[in-house]
Amino acid sequence: MAAVSERNQLSYIAGQAAESRVNVELETDGMTLNIGPQHPATHGTLRIVTRLDGEQVVSAEPIMGYMHRGYEKLLEVRTFPQVNTLIDRIDWLSSFANEVPFILAAEELMEVEAPPRAQWTRTILFELSRQANLSLFLGDMGVQLGAITPVFFAFRDREHILNLIEAASGGRFHPNYNRIGGLKDDLPAGWIDETRRAMAKMRQFCDEMSTLLMGNEIFEQRCRGVGVIPPDVALGYGLSGANLRASGVDWDLRRDAPSPLAWKDVDFKVWTHPDGDSFARYWVRMQEVRESTYIVEQLLDGLPAGPIMAKVPRIIKVPAGESYVSTENPLGEMGYYVVSKGDTGPFRVRVRTASFNNISIVPWVMKGVFVPDIITILASLYFILGDIDK
Amino acid sequence: MSQLLVTQILAVSIGDYWVQTVIKSLVVLVLVPTATAIIVQAFLFKMMAHMQSRLGPMEAGPHGALQLMADGGKFIQKELLAPARADKFVFSLAPLIVLLGTFLLYIVIPAGPNAVAEDLDIGIFFALGVSSISVIGVLMAGWASANKYALISGLRAAGQLIAYELPLILAVVGVVIQAETLSLTGIVRAQAQGEIFGLGLFGNPFILTQFVGFGIFLVATQAELTQPPFDMPVAESELVGGYQVEYSGLQFLFFYIGEFGTAFAFSALAATMFLGGWWFPGLDVDGGLLSNLIGPIVLFAKIMLVAFLIFWARFTYPRFREDQLQMFAWKYLIPISLANILVTGVLKVVF
Numbered sequence: 001m002a003a004v005s006e007r008n009q010l011s012y013i014a015g016q017a018a019e020s021r022v023n024v025e026l027e028t029d030g031m032t033l034n035i036g037p038q039h040p041a042t043h044g045t046l047r048i049v050t051r052l053d054g055e056q057v058v059s060a061e062p063i064m065g066y067m068h069r070g071y072e073k074l075l076e077v078r079t080f081p082q083v084n085t086l087i088d089r090i091d092w093l094s095s096f097a098n099e100v101p102f103i104l105a106a107e108e109l110m111e112v113e114a115p116p117r118a119q120w121t122r123t124i125l126f127e128l129s130r131q132a133n134l135s136l137f138l139g140d141m142g143v144q145l146g147a148i149t150p151v152f153f154a155f156r157d158r159e160h161i162l163n164l165i166e167a168a169s170g171g172r173f174h175p176n177y178n179r180i181g182g183l184k185d186d187l188p189a190g191w192i193d194e195t196r197r198a199m200a201k202m203r204q205f206c207d208e209m210s211t212l213l214m215g216n217e218i219f220e221q222r223c224r225g226v227g228v229i230p231p232d233v234a235l236g237y238g239l240s241g242a243n244l245r246a247s248g249v250d251w252d253l254r255r256d257a258p259s260p261l262a263w264k265d266v267d268f269k270v271w272t273h274p275d276g277d278s279f280a281r282y283w284v285r286m287q288e289v290r291e292s293t294y295i296v297e298q299l300l301d302g303l304p305a306g307p308i309m310a311k312v313p314r315i316i317k318v319p320a321g322e323s324y325v326s327t328e329n330p331l332g333e334m335g336y337y338v339v340s341k342g343d344t345g346p347f348r349v350r351v352r353t354a355s356f357n358n359i360s361i362v363p364w365v366m367k368g369v370f371v372p373d374i375i376t377i378l379a380s381l382y383f384i385l386g387d388i389d390k
Numbered sequence: 391m392s393q394l395l396v397t398q399i400l401a402v403s404i405g406d407y408w409v410q411t412v413i414k415s416l417v418v419l420v421l422v423p424t425a426t427a428i429i430v431q432a433f434l435f436k437m438m439a440h441m442q443s444r445l446g447p448m449e450a451g452p453h454g455a456l457q458l459m460a461d462g463g464k465f466i467q468k469e470l471l472a473p474a475r476a477d478k479f480v481f482s483l484a485p486l487i488v489l490l491g492t493f494l495l496y497i498v499i500p501a502g503p504n505a506v507a508e509d510l511d512i513g514i515f516f517a518l519g520v521s522s523i524s525v526i527g528v529l530m531a532g533w534a535s536a537n538k539y540a541l542i543s544g545l546r547a548a549g550q551l552i553a554y555e556l557p558l559i560l561a562v563v564g565v566v567i568q569a570e571t572l573s574l575t576g577i578v579r580a581q582a583q584g585e586i587f588g589l590g591l592f593g594n595p596f597i598l599t600q601f602v603g604f605g606i607f608l609v610a611t612q613a614e615l616t617q618p619p620f621d622m623p624v625a626e627s628e629l630v631g632g633y634q635v636e637y638s639g640l641q642f643l644f645f646y647i648g649e650f651g652t653a654f655a656f657s658a659l660a661a662t663m664f665l666g667g668w669w670f671p672g673l674d675v676d677g678g679l680l681s682n683l684i685g686p687i688v689l690f691a692k693i694m695l696v697a698f699l700i701f702w703a704r705f706t707y708p709r710f711r712e713d714q715l716q717m718f719a720w721k722y723l724i725p726i727s728l729a730n731i732l733v734t735g736v737l738k739v740v741f
Contacts (some may be wrong), residue, residue: 033538040627055542055712143628146618146709152442218619218708371542372711375628 006157030058033371036065041375043146043358044385048362050374057374060366062359067389075349080106080180082315083346090169090353091387093136094129096165097329101179102336104260105325106180109318109340113260117306118182123262124195124299125168125177126327127292131202132161133330134242134289137382138209141282144379156175157205159196167191173218180316182309192300199293206290214282223279227365227377230276237364238357241332246284247276253328261327266298278380285382317344330354331387354389400613414507418496424655425496426647427458432694433701434650436595441705466640474535480534485637485644487527494520495655500575501668502685503677513574514566515657518559521614523588528623531633531645543632546712547616547623553719554613554620560665560727561606562732565596565663574659578667584676593671597664600732604664606723611656612700613715615649619707619714653697661692 036047045066051058071090075083087102088095100122107114114122139154162172167188169175177184213219229239234247244251252270254263273280273286318340326335332354339348358381365377404680433456437448447454472481498513510516525548532544566572569580577596584594595606613620623632634645661667668685669675710718 031538036596040630125556142708146621146625146627148438148618149705152444211707213708216708217712222708222711223712227551255666370711370713372622372628372709379597 026087035374041119042385043140043383044358046383046385046388048374048378050371051379052371057366057371057373060363060374061107062362064356064359064388067385069390071385072349075346077345079344079348080318080346083349084178085174085176088176089386090351090390091133091331091334091355091384092173093384094133094330095171095174096125096169096177097133097327100126100261101327101329101334102323102338103178103180104327105323105336105338107260108318108323109321109338110180110312111319112181112310112312114142114182114310114345115307116262116304117186118310119260120262120265120299120303121168121183121187121308122178124303125165125175125295126261127296127299128161128164128195130292130330131289131296132158132165133384134285134292135161135202135205137285138206138213138282138289141379142213142219144375145219147213147216147219150157150209153205153208153212157201161203164191164195164198167194167241179309179312181312182307184317186308192303195296195300199296202293203290204345206286210286220279222372222376223282223380224275224277226278226369226373227380228275228277229361229365233244233361233364234276237361239332239361240354240357241328241330242284242288243281243332243358245270245272246280248272248274253326253333257326257328259327263295264298265302266295268295268298271329278376281301281380281382315344317342318346326352329354331382331384332358351390353387353390355383355385356390359383359388414497414654418507420495421496422493422651423647426650427633427695429654431455431458433697436565437701438700438705458576462643463611465639465643470641471636471638473636475536477534477536480530481636484527484531484534484633485641485648487530488585488648489527489644489651491520491523491527491628492651493654494523495652495659497576499557499579499655499658499662500685501689502682503575503675506575506681509573509575511690512572514562514659514663515572517655517669518555518562519575521652521656522551522555524652526665527576527648528633532623535633535636535638538634539629540630540635543623543625543629543635547633550616550620550622550715553716554610554723556724557606557719558614559728560724560731561603561610562663564600564603564727564733567731567734567738568596568599574662574667577663581666582669593666595666595667600664600730601732602726603734604660606727607660607664607732608696608699609661609723612703613719615653615656615700617649617653617700617704619703619709621709622712624714625709653700654657656695657693657696657700658689660696661689665692667697712737 008335031052033050033052034047035050036042042048047063047066048060048194049063050060071086074086078086081232083102084099087098090098102145135158136154139151142150165175166172168191169177169184171177196212229243229247231247231249234244234249239247250268250270255270268291271284271291273284320340320342324335324337324341326333333352334354335352337350337352341347362377369377435446435454446585450456450460472478493686495517497507498510498517500509528547529544530542530602532547535541565577569577571577571580580592583597623629624634625632629635634642637645668689670684670688673681673684673688675681
């Protein structure tokens with residue numbers, strides 16, 4: 001430092017000052033853009049407060065809770081059979097899949113095992129609700145990026161699945177079909193053949209989407225390299241489901257967790273993608289829908305005969321204890337931590353929903369992207385608002 | 391005596407001038423909403439619906455044919471709202487300016503040898519010039535709305551429309567070189583009387599020689615109209631309608647007439663410059679009642695063909711990002727159109 005003369009120092013300081021003046025003159029004011037709570041990209045009432053510099057995002061913060069319905073508290077004043085009706089509404093696009101982990105947790109506490117036919121039927125309907133949910137994503141991604149046609153195709157073909165769920169359970173959106181110890185009814189006549197036909201249609205829908213949307217150069221430009229989530233960050237933020245698999249983490253509860261459901265009896269592949277960008281998330285979900293149709297077909301082939309309901313007492317009292325069961329729902333890991341004190345209703349239920357964790361990565365992943373990319377990333381992270389706010 | 395004659399002639403000619411002007415203005419004033427209605431009904435309501443495996447409006451009139459009346463009535467009834475912090479004067483002026491550009495476009499489009507509101511010598515130059523007026527309206531709307539989404543949208547629109555003006559004009563230059571005139575009637579005549587490889591039966595529609603220009607013109611038109619895949623200024627899934635977000639009622643309707651009326655006008659320009667305009671084999675290109683009667687029908691059919699292409703792309707593609715759009719314009723469209731001009735010029739000299 002001694003070598004620097006005073007004169008040099010002074011000129012350096014003067015230079016710095018001049019430069020900073022220029023910077024002051026050219027400094028632009030940032031802008032706070034409030035996306036939501038009412039905004040078409042948020043599928044409901046999610047609010048994202050973004051600081052913008054031009055069109056570039058400096059910081060983004062998701063603010064949740066505009067649709068908080070207090071499920072965990074509500075479940076404390078319900079009996080076990082009543083819980084089913086309520087939790088159908090958490091992730092409203094795949095309601096059947098919401099019921100399963102809770103019922104499994106209750107069955108674990110009661111030490112009841114549903115008969116094999118019930119488990120297999122549950123798995124079939126679980127996969128059907130996965131297809132209903134993800135097929136809508138496949139079209140919705142298009143409409144978020146400006147292509148209006150795919151979403152109509154998605155609604156059209158989701159109808160096949162909803163018809164199947166309706167035929168089996170009576171409800172299109174909220175089946176309320178699970179019971180502790182089995183299912184409400186057996187499958188109706190002709191349902192299996194109808195399901196096979198629907199599976200072929202879903203595969204056709206996937207092919208259609210991959211030519212219409214995924215093969216589109218603009219779509220690739222908008223999605224590739226946008227919102228890249230490295231595997232360690234994804235794990236750190238507790239991402240699950242297709243968002244995690246698209247970052248290259250080979251993790252699927254259907255295969256990795258022990259479950260009384262019938263996934264262990266079928267042969268399926270867990271798709272992963274090394275890129276971790278929005279395109280990878282879209283691709284993984286499309287592969288999952290395809291794979292899911294094959295799972296359903298295998299399950300239909302091997303559907304065992306027998307009763308649909310185990311013997312359970314008329315008034316269900318769950319013995320005291322705690323259990324946590326999670327399954328690989330369409331949006332990711334969904335789990336119920338059920339605490340019972342031996343009453344007819346749960347003492348405390350903690351719901352672990354996938355979207356809450358999936359959306360928590362928004363501040364990390366949205367730094368430095370452009371305003372249109374916010375929409376791409378939100379759409380590709382794929383959340384259901386009821387699944388965030390509960 | 392002679393003085394009286396001069397006054398008489400002057401009076402008659404002035405009268406003629408005003409009568410003609412009023413008639414022409416009325417025709418254009420009626421034509422623009424009609425064209426918009428046809429475009430919206432045929433493409434936005436019906437074609438889009440059938441492409442998306444749905445029916446579209448079906449209740450009002452046979453097959454939903456009167457839906458536009460219902461929609462128009464709804465828009466007219468609605469209250470004109472302006473945000474509290476908006477610049478009220480600029481805010482209400484903006485849709486009119488957007489509409490002005492659309493109306494001026496219709497003046498120069500020839501639908502027959504004499505069926506043209508004003509046959510300017512610089513017709514195509516005029517058309518491209520007035521089409522840019524809408525940018526000012528969009529910018530005004532974006533700024534005056536006192537809304538952040540509208541502001542972003544206005545900035546995007548300005549950048550985009552300036553970037554795509556250039557390929558639009560450069561694509562036209564090839565046609566102008568080949569037709570040796572800027573007049574739109576002259577361009578139609580050149581196509582009607584031209585011949586390609588010694589075959590003159592169908593004339594020489596410039597799409598045969600200027601297919602590159604036609605493609606660029608359509609792409610740039612799509613961007614000028616802010617339609618998908620270039621609809622960043624509107625972008626209803628991110629900017630929730632952009633500069634239109636604060637408008638309601640009639641003012642919103644004006645933006646719509648501006649958008650689809652311009653779509654019709656640009657389709658007409660493309661049909662005139664590349665598909666032979668109103669001319670059809672057998673029609674007299676220099677005049678005659680038959681040409682003036684059948685010409686508009688032929689032109690209308692060609693316009694519908696071009697508009698079909700534009701709207702087909704609109705309903706199929708996702709939208710670009712702003713930077714990708716600029717890159718597309720400056721890196722691809724403009725060099726290609728410059729090369730097209732070069733090749734056209736060389737061939738024009740050689741042949």
